[in-house]
Amino acid sequence: MTAMALAQAVFRPEFIWDNRHIFVGGVKWTLVISLVSFVLAAVLGLVVALLRMSPSPIIGPIVAAYINLFRAIPLLVFVLFVYYGIAIQFNLTITAIQAGILTLTVQYSAWLGEIFRSGIQAVPDGQRQAALSVGMGRAQAFFRVTLPQAARIVIPPTGNMFIGMIKDSSLVYLIGVEELLRVSYVLANRTFRYFEVYMATVLVYLILTTGVYFLVKYIERRFALVDLLVSKTRSPFARRKAARLRRLQESLSGGGSAPSGPSV
Amino acid sequence: MTAAAAAPGNGDLVLRLRGIHKSFGTNHVLRGIDLSVGQGQHVVIFGPSGSGKSTLLRTANLLEQPDSGSVWFDGKEYGPGIPGAGGEDPPRGKPRDLRQQVGMVFQQFNLFPHITALENVALALRRVKGAKRAEAELEAASYLDQVGLLDKIGAYPSQLSGGQQQRVAIARSLVMEPKIMMFDEPTSALDPELVGEVLGVMRTLAESGMTMVVVTHEMGFAREAGDVNIFMDEGVIVEQGGREIYSHAREPRTQAFLDAIL
Numbered sequence: 064m065t066a067m068a069l070a071q072a073v074f075r076p077e078f079i080w081d082n083r084h085i086f087v088g089g090v091k092w093t094l095v096i097s098l099v100s101f102v103l104a105a106v107l108g109l110v111v112a113l114l115r116m117s118p119s120p121i122i123g124p125i126v127a128a129y130i131n132l133f134r135a136i137p138l139l140v141f142v143l144f145v146y147y148g149i150a151i152q153f154n155l156t157i158t159a160i161q162a163g164i165l166t167l168t169v170q171y172s173a174w175l176g177e178i179f180r181s182g183i184q185a186v187p188d189g190q191r192q193a194a195l196s197v198g199m200g201r202a203q204a205f206f207r208v209t210l211p212q213a214a215r216i217v218i219p220p221t222g223n224m225f226i227g228m229i230k231d232s233s234l235v236y237l238i239g240v241e242e243l244l245r246v247s248y249v250l251a252n253r254t255f256r257y258f259e260v261y262m263a264t265v266l267v268y269l270i271l272t273t274g275v276y277f278l279v280k281y282i283e284r285r286f287a288l289v290d291l292l293v294s295k296t297r298s299p300f301a302r303r304k305a306a307r308l309r310r311l312q313e314s315l316s317g318g319g320s321a322p323s324g325p326s327v
Numbered sequence: 328m329t330a331a332a333a334a335p336g337n338g339d340l341v342l343r344l345r346g347i348h349k350s351f352g353t354n355h356v357l358r359g360i361d362l363s364v365g366q367g368q369h370v371v372i373f374g375p376s377g378s379g380k381s382t383l384l385r386t387a388n389l390l391e392q393p394d395s396g397s398v399w400f401d402g403k404e405y406g407p408g409i410p411g412a413g414g415e416d417p418p419r420g421k422p423r424d425l426r427q428q429v430g431m432v433f434q435q436f437n438l439f440p441h442i443t444a445l446e447n448v449a450l451a452l453r454r455v456k457g458a459k460r461a462e463a464e465l466e467a468a469s470y471l472d473q474v475g476l477l478d479k480i481g482a483y484p485s486q487l488s489g490g491q492q493q494r495v496a497i498a499r500s501l502v503m504e505p506k507i508m509m510f511d512e513p514t515s516a517l518d519p520e521l522v523g524e525v526l527g528v529m530r531t532l533a534e535s536g537m538t539m540v541v542v543t544h545e546m547g548f549a550r551e552a553g554d555v556n557i558f559m560d561e562g563v564i565v566e567q568g569g570r571e572i573y574s575h576a577r578e579p580r581t582q583a584f585l586d587a588i589l
């Protein structure tokens with residue numbers, strides 16, 4: 064009836080606009096799942112990276128096995144296994160959304176773990192030595208000196224992983240999570256407007272991933288170690304800091320009472 | 328001071344290394360180093376590349392754990408100790424306490440590139456000594472002023488010349504008010520025209536009475552400041568002497584090395 068009539072009609076872009084609430088609902092879940100999984104995967108990935116570098120002859124290889132295992136399983140297979148193979152089969156009380164987030168988190172923690180490890184190892188050991196030499200502890204040296212530099216190094220590959228996460232989150236449509244691909248699939252099958260619906264789906268994914276791409280570029284520039292002055296003097300934070308430095312310089316060069324210290 | 332503090336038999340002693348051995352795999356880099364550094368003394372160490380000079384400083388600072396031997400610093404004992412050595416033991420210290428009081432200046436500067444010169448110097452004041460930001464920054468700025476870099480406090484390391492970076496690195500160590508400063512070839516990564524400004528800071532520091540251990544091949548500085556001069560080769564101290572070592576070396580190996588670099 065109506066569906067058949069619609070299917071026979073020519074290209075009708077306004078059809079998308081009329082169903083925009085469906086797409087918006089799907090995008091919302093796509094973003095929630097991607098963001099939550101990514102944040103969890105990043106935290107877990109940092110732990111994976113640190114354990115992977117452990118000098119212990121047991122921990123390192125175990126974590127290496129974890130990384131290789133989860134990178135080797137196709138994500139789609141893993142999603143189905145976790146939800147149907149484990150959750151449903153054994154009557155676990157986890158929702159499809161939770162199962163999807165769990166799957167994405169575990170797999171991405173393996174990829175991110177390797178990225179973080181290479182970033183941490185790219186920071187010269189002299190940085191750690193210098194931090195220790197002024198009396199900082201191992202944890203302080205890591206979190207205040209090594210990690211901030213490693214973080215800058217891993218911004219581009221980590222950004223790429225987040226783009227990958229947005230795309231991969233579409234795979235949880237198979238276990239019934241109402242994210243962008245799922246709602247598109249249902250809408251297309253109900254209305255037979257396959258071209259319009261999937262065209263819109265493609266465009267929305269494109270907008271999301273391109274948006275993230277430019278966001279990552281911005282973050283990369285913002286925290287780059289070169290051109291810091293150009294990118295940093297604009298923020299109010301940077302202006303306050305510059306003012307503080309000027310006051311310090313004036314208080315010391317003004318011939319005022321300088322604090323004690325050896326006269327070098 | 329306790330009896331233990333006076334144990335090495337010299338009240339003026341700041342640092343003493345005894346029987347230090349260190350290997351990396353099969354590479355036996357330090358082969359029994361004994362070295363005493365007295366209060367206010369300036370020890371200069373020179374020797375060919377790979378002879379273990381950097382490893383010696385890193386071991387004295389406990390950035391490397393010696394395989395055997397003892398590091399005595401300011402009344403406390405560090406390191407694994409000497410096999411078979413008996414006698415009363417001075418109290419053992421934590422490596423972190425030693426490092427807080429031993430300044431270290433590296434050949435490659437090793438400034439923290441993600442923070443400004445001021446933050447480089449203030450970081451340990453805040454995180455190790457627990458100073459408030461305002462006081463830490465004021466203190467850090469005064470040390471940067473003393474090395475002639477007050478106008479550069481807001482600069483990031485990449486915006487500074489090598490000489491300026493090394494002076495920031497010296498300020499970063501000095502701000503912790505160390506009892507001893509160690510320099511590992513502080514000028515050898517610098518363009519020739521920048522060497523002078525760093526040596527200038529080191530001279531002033533030496534004149535102020537700071538205890539210093541300096542690995543360097545700047546013989547002008549060595550002749551002038553070196554109270555104790557040490558030639559190291561293949562992990563051992565070959566010769567140790569006063570300033571006369573530069574004109575009348577006892578060991579032919581020392582003489583050959585000096586002839587080659589002068």
Ligand SMILES: Nc1ncnc2c1ncn2[C@@H]1O[C@H](COP(=O)(O)OP(=O)(O)OP(=O)(O)O)[C@@H](O)[C@H]1O
Nearest residue numbers: 351354356374375376377378379380381382383512
């Ligand atoms: N962390 C390390 N791991 C493995 N080998 C090392 C390490 N540090 C130093 N070595 C080795 O120890 C030996 C001595 O090195 P060291 O850097 O102490 O020599 P050096 O006298 O400072 O030489 P240079 O004048 O070139 O700085 C070298 O053979 C070096 O390869």
Ligand SMILES: [Mg+2]
Nearest residue numbers: 380381382512
């Ligand atoms: Mg060296």
